[in-house]
Amino acid sequence: MESEQAILALAALAQSTRLDVFRLLAKHEPKGLAAGDIAKALAVPQNTMSSHLAILSRAGLVTARRFSRSIVYRADLRAFQSVVLFMLRDCCDGRPEICGPLIADLTPCCPPAKKKRANAGV
Template structure:
């Protein structure tokens, strides 16, 4: 159910996201999907000095929100969607105690964001 996140892990994930540059990076990578982006591409898009960006990427990665893989000379970063989903789950734990009017909008967000329901979970790429 991908919801085995400790409070400590959630805390470092939130701390990692709580920075303008890192939040930009993360959202850029959410949009990029599983393919991810090279550090250099991100630095260029964000007009951020390489050493600063590297510091931020390391923080996001240490928090478990990003994964890193090497491809030639480049290091490709991508979102760890498992961790991302687990973080959402952690924040929503025991939400609203059965009073549906509180967080019904979440269902819609999930429908919209998850762009999927279960119509076609097999299409790769």
């Protein structure tokens, strides 16, 4: 990832409504949400929301797809991952003593789902 792309992404997320939009869309992966539903959920006028979504889209953090009369937005989690990895790799400069604790703190946030046993309790 280039510095300019990271700057665009970080700048897009440096505004509270856009950060809220990205967080909301990440929670609704993989289906995404229609623009009107995003605006309603965050109590933001639709024309204002349109501007925020355009900025997030230009930054590469969200994708849009037209379905009939609505535009459904999705968080681009791979793009977000690229920004985070860029920051970790660039800032840590390959030094595990710096990056290790950061990565360890991220690990418990998303434990894998436990599989149900087919014959549990039999």
